[in-house]
Amino acid sequence: MRIEKLVTALMIVLVLLLAGCKSDEASSDSDEVTITYWQYTFPAKVEEIARLIEKFEEENPGIKVEAQDFPYDQYNDKITAAMHANKAPDILNIYYGWIPNFVKLDYIQPIPEDFMSTEEIEDYYLPMIQTSKFDDKYYTLPTAVRSLALFWNKELFEEAGLDPEQPPVTWDELVDNGIKTTIRDGDRYEQAGFAWNISAQGQHVIPQVLLRQYGIEPYSEDQLTVQWNEKPQGVDAFKFWIDMTTDHKIGDADFMDTPVTSFSSGRTAMVIDGSFNISAYKENADFDWGVTTLPVLEEGGLESNFGSYWTNAITKDVSGEKLEAVQKFLEFLISEETQRDWLENVGELPAAASLAEDEDIKSDPIYAVFLEGLEVAHATPFVHEEKERDIVINAVEKVTLHNTDVEEAFNQMVEELQEVRDEFYDD
Amino acid sequence: MGQKNKAGFFSRIPMKLKTRQAIIAYLFLFIPILFFVGIRISPTLYAFSMSFTVRGEIGYTIENYVKLVSDEEFIRSIVNTLLYFIITVPIQLAIGLIIALAIERVNHFKWFYRIMFFLPYMTSIVAVSWVWRLMYDPHNGVLNQVLKFLHLPQQDWLSDPKQALLSVSAMLIWQMIGFSMLIFLAGLKGIPQQFYDAAKIDGASKWKMFWKITFPLLNPTIVFLTVIGAIQTLQIFTQIANLTGGSSGSLGGPLNSTSSIAVYMYKTGFREYNLEYASAITVVLFVLILIVTLIQLKVLNRSYEL
Numbered sequence: 001m002r003i004e005k006l007v008t009a010l011m012i013v014l015v016l017l018l019a020g021c022k023s024d025e026a027s028s029d030s031d032e033v034t035i036t037y038w039q040y041t042f043p044a045k046v047e048e049i050a051r052l053i054e055k056f057e058e059e060n061p062g063i064k065v066e067a068q069d070f071p072y073d074q075y076n077d078k079i080t081a082a083m084h085a086n087k088a089p090d091i092l093n094i095y096y097g098w099i100p101n102f103v104k105l106d107y108i109q110p111i112p113e114d115f116m117s118t119e120e121i122e123d124y125y126l127p128m129i130q131t132s133k134f135d136d137k138y139y140t141l142p143t144a145v146r147s148l149a150l151f152w153n154k155e156l157f158e159e160a161g162l163d164p165e166q167p168p169v170t171w172d173e174l175v176d177n178g179i180k181t182t183i184r185d186g187d188r189y190e191q192a193g194f195a196w197n198i199s200a201q202g203q204h205v206i207p208q209v210l211l212r213q214y215g216i217e218p219y220s221e222d223q224l225t226v227q228w229n230e231k232p233q234g235v236d237a238f239k240f241w242i243d244m245t246t247d248h249k250i251g252d253a254d255f256m257d258t259p260v261t262s263f264s265s266g267r268t269a270m271v272i273d274g275s276f277n278i279s280a281y282k283e284n285a286d287f288d289w290g291v292t293t294l295p296v297l298e299e300g301g302l303e304s305n306f307g308s309y310w311t312n313a314i315t316k317d318v319s320g321e322k323l324e325a326v327q328k329f330l331e332f333l334i335s336e337e338t339q340r341d342w343l344e345n346v347g348e349l350p351a352a353a354s355l356a357e358d359e360d361i362k363s364d365p366i367y368a369v370f371l372e373g374l375e376v377a378h379a380t381p382f383v384h385e386e387k388e389r390d391i392v393i394n395a396v397e398k399v400t401l402h403n404t405d406v407e408e409a410f411n412q413m414v415e416e417l418q419e420v421r422d423e424f425y426d427d
Numbered sequence: 428m429g430q431k432n433k434a435g436f437f438s439r440i441p442m443k444l445k446t447r448q449a450i451i452a453y454l455f456l457f458i459p460i461l462f463f464v465g466i467r468i469s470p471t472l473y474a475f476s477m478s479f480t481v482r483g484e485i486g487y488t489i490e491n492y493v494k495l496v497s498d499e500e501f502i503r504s505i506v507n508t509l510l511y512f513i514i515t516v517p518i519q520l521a522i523g524l525i526i527a528l529a530i531e532r533v534n535h536f537k538w539f540y541r542i543m544f545f546l547p548y549m550t551s552i553v554a555v556s557w558v559w560r561l562m563y564d565p566h567n568g569v570l571n572q573v574l575k576f577l578h579l580p581q582q583d584w585l586s587d588p589k590q591a592l593l594s595v596s597a598m599l600i601w602q603m604i605g606f607s608m609l610i611f612l613a614g615l616k617g618i619p620q621q622f623y624d625a626a627k628i629d630g631a632s633k634w635k636m637f638w639k640i641t642f643p644l645l646n647p648t649i650v651f652l653t654v655i656g657a658i659q660t661l662q663i664f665t666q667i668a669n670l671t672g673g674s675s676g677s678l679g680g681p682l683n684s685t686s687s688i689a690v691y692m693y694k695t696g697f698r699e700y701n702l703e704y705a706s707a708i709t710v711v712l713f714v715l716i717l718i719v720t721l722i723q724l725k726v727l728n729r730s731y732e733l
Contacts, residue, residue: 073672073673076697076698076700077697080696080697080700080702084702101700105482105700185575186581187581188565188566188571188575188581189566190566199676199677252565252566253586254564254565254566254583254586255566256564256566256567257564384699386698386699387699390677393677393680394677394680394682394683397588397680397681397682398682401586401587401588401681401682402588402682
């Protein structure tokens with residue numbers, strides 16, 4: 001008897017559960033529109049978005065925004081799974097390098113022309129973002145952009161007998177200062193002169209800074225061709241980067257895990273890093289440090305920088321009143337006011353062209369350096385960022401770990417990068 | 428049961444008590460089965476069918492499998508996975524057995540030794556992997572500091588493509604020893620003492636007793652551990668991901684030297700967004716595990732007699 005009651009009870013619970021699901025759906029039909037926003041977990045951004053949403057909801061009473069964030073390592077998994085399960089969020093904050101692939105996979109839709117036309121977008125933003133025009137359309141709108149700069153540890157400079165207020169201007173000076181600030185015991189580093197790496201910013205410095213300074217336009221204008229080896233100087237630029245670790249031995253990829261940890265712990269004298277890490281250094285590096293623009297080949301030579309950004313996309317199925325709400329939220333997210341707020345709280349630079357000359361921002365000694373970098377910044381036209389990243393890392397590791405000939409590794413890398421591009425545009 | 432109690436729904440339908448109990452049992456089983464079909468079986472079948480498709484094309488094709496055959500990185504991952512098996516399983520069995528035999532001999536604090544050796548197996552794989560990653564650091568790691576102290580040449584461990592796989596294997600062995608030890612201890616308990624007594628009367632040496640009694644009677648345990656080890660190494664992922672992945676490394680690196688089938692599957696599916704190709708890799712993995720399991724069923728069900 002008891003068992004029977006239990007079964008009956010269980011069935012009732014099941015029925016209630018099912019009914020519960022149904023009534024849930026019904027209740028969302030009220031006049032309030034709820035939209036969802038996804039980003040990866042970067043604490044400063046998560047807090048900032050929470051604040052912004054509060055402000056937005058106050059201004060737009062009919063719209064509710066739900067923000068969710070996922071650890072970086074899982075972010076792609078979540079997106080892929082959600083897209084396949086038709087459980088996608090309405091707004092997706094993605095790295096600009098993912099756009100081509102996401103368009104191809106039909107994850108995201110173009111920014112509606114009547115909301116913001118291609119011309120309006122190009123007028124509003126810094127020219128850097130034009131790299132992410134795809135099929136003559138823009139698919140995303142960023143709030144902020146980032147550039148790179150050279151951080152140096154003034155105390156380690158002083159200890160090595162260098163002028164702590166005199167950061168390197170040229171690459172040769174960087175190597176020179178690097179040699180002076182490196183302390184090694186045989187092959188092992190006790191202190192590194194430069195946070196040499198390939199998996200962090202090194203992979204971007206090679207094409208967008210060094211190659212350009214060596215006189216090479218890394219990608220053709222139509223973005224179809226990888227031209228890293230169009231001139232013999234290409235391999236020189238590549239070799240220069242690798243020589244820093246193999247010949248000059250001013251740093252090693254494995255030294256203290258990441259550039260942020262190795263520099264912050266005061267064991268590395270110089271690091272090239274992005275504006276997004278300013279707050280990490282401010283928080284963790286408790287010694288005197290400075291920021292300066294990226295080195296050039298020779299004094300007065302060509303300045304170049306790598307620009308990148310996280311940007312907001314509307315997912316494929318958003319339409320009707322949801323699309324209207326999403327557009328309102330996007331408009332709010334990219335407003336100049338939000339961009340200023342974002343700079344203050346997240347440390348990413350405003351993406352609007354009008355703010356590049358803003359005196360307020362320029363008066364900050366740290367931001368000024370990154371703003372200067374933005375003026376000469378180029379974004380890499382990735383088609384498959386993860387794959388391309390792997391190819392560059394593998395090419396460098398072949399030289400540093402397998403003693404492969406530099407030129408051979410370089411040419412093979414260019415070939416592989418071209419293959420990824422061909423494969424992408426072929427289909 | 429008082430008369431006032433209304434008869435339940437089931438008892439009102441005339442049927443045998445046994446039938447009624449069976450129906451109730453099935454009702455209870457129904458929910459877990461529903462769950463199992465929804466969570467396990469249908470996704471498996473879905474992945475299977477997906478492996479025969481290519482994005483953007485309609486209909487079924489074996490293109491993914493054709494591509495797999497000539498995919499160097501995939502072949503490398505298979506070879507690596509086999510290497511993980513060949514390196515880790517025999518060593519972890521041997522050490523596990525030695526420790527189990529030693530603990531058998533100990534009379535005091537048996538429980539303490541058992542816990543000590545079993546602890547690594549119970550600790551979170553992620554936490555353990557990160558500790559090992561720090562120990563393997565070529566510049567500041569504990570291991571190199573020890574080598575330096577002993578005036579031995581320091582090693583690159585995980586950052587040398589030649590040593591990386593061995594370094595990962597060392598951690599795997601360390602982690603699995605406790606498990607082998609525990610199963611061996613149980614196996615040793617199952618050997619009747621009379622055999623040893625009889626052997627002693629016959630004047631057999633300790634060495635002879637081990638090879639003629641202990642080892643043959645442990646055979647089912649060894650086969651069991653080998654099969655479990657094979658399945659575990661085929662699926663190895665978490666350790667590699669945490670030892671080599673992250674923003675400062677490259678998953679399965681350097682130069683794919685530590686990549687396993689599962690790692691490669693994850694990379695193609697969730698880093699390169701090619702779920703169809705990743706499904707094909709999963710099917711291959713599935714077939715491999717199936718083969719191991721079939722062998723296990725055949726071998727384990729054989730009865731062992733003296």
